[in-house]
Amino acid sequence: MSIMKFYNIFFSPTGGTKKVADIIINGTRQEAEVIDLIKDPEKIKKLQLKKDDVCLVVIPSYGGRIPSVITDMFRNVKADGTKAILTVVFGNRAIDDTLLELQDVLEASGFVCIAGMEAVAEHSLMHQFGTGRPDSLDEKELMGFAAKIMENITTQKTPEFPGNRPYRQYGGVPFKPIVNKKCTSCGLCAKECPTGAISLDDPKITDNDKCISCMHCVAVCPKNARNYSKFISFIAGRKMKKICSDRKENKLYL
Numbered sequence: 001m002s003i004m005k006f007y008n009i010f011f012s013p014t015g016g017t018k019k020v021a022d023i024i025i026n027g028t029r030q031e032a033e034v035i036d037l038i039k040d041p042e043k044i045k046k047l048q049l050k051k052d053d054v055c056l057v058v059i060p061s062y063g064g065r066i067p068s069v070i071t072d073m074f075r076n077v078k079a080d081g082t083k084a085i086l087t088v089v090f091g092n093r094a095i096d097d098t099l100l101e102l103q104d105v106l107e108a109s110g111f112v113c114i115a116g117m118e119a120v121a122e123h124s125l126m127h128q129f130g131t132g133r134p135d136s137l138d139e140k141e142l143m144g145f146a147a148k149i150m151e152n153i154t155t156q157k158t159p160e161f162p163g164n165r166p167y168r169q170y171g172g173v174p175f176k177p178i179v180n181k182k183c184t185s186c187g188l189c190a191k192e193c194p195t196g197a198i199s200l201d202d203p204k205i206t207d208n209d210k211c212i213s214c215m216h217c218v219a220v221c222p223k224n225a226r227n228y229s230k231f232i233s234f235i236a237g238r239k240m241k242k243i244c245s246d247r248k249e250n251k252l253y254l
């Protein structure tokens, strides 16, 4: 079977997910069209997919679930049997039901999910977990996973992904960005916020109900004017230490 087109579709608020996506694409040895769901949210809406296209879809796990915006982003995508390679990136705790939920979202749009991966990246809220990952060991392993998937690319079968339905309950985390005096109201954070939680008129105002704590605003701010409470991070980190400190594995589902 010939592959018409390969797509690298990722949602990466603070860059860890993108690192994993780039390593996997490298491992496939394919030229891929990039769809950055945050920088260019319009692109996915205009996507015309064919049956012999392949989409690598890479997203982070939030509370063992897919980030809530992902469902909406894929709602109007029409995939016509297009193959999807699912990858969930996590901060060295666990992915729980994330892969299964991503499978359900993609199948509802007409994708056939032919492979899946779990990959560790540095935790974007508690950087003491998964620090420096993906590292060179991860890179080697993920490249190997990608090569194995390519050997099997003609398959139409969906492997069994881990997780349960109904999915784990997730009500968000108490990490919300705080604005400091360095903010010049340039509006970059508001423009790029994936949930539109930051006011375009006054970027100092964030709607905490809309905010999914992805920390993209913190990552893109050119003035370092946004962050979250280090105190909350310290308390949460202490609670999570036991389950997040040992080195977690990357996994392949084929």
Ligand SMILES: Cc1cc2nc3c(=O)[nH]c(=O)nc-3n(C[C@H](O)[C@H](O)[C@H](O)COP(=O)(O)O)c2cc1C
Pocket (backbone or CB within 6 Å): 011, 012, 013, 014, 015, 016, 017, 018, 060, 061, 062, 063, 064, 065, 089, 090, 091, 092, 093, 094, 095, 121, 122, 123, 124, 125, 173, 212, 213, 214, 215
């Ligand atoms: C709101 C939120 C919830 C998270 N929940 C989990 C989790 O349940 N398990 C886990 O291992 N990592 C969790 N993480 C860590 C991210 O999955 C991980 O750091 C990922 O690399 C973030 O992607 P990014 O670097 O592209 O922003 C969470 C991060 C955030 C921001």
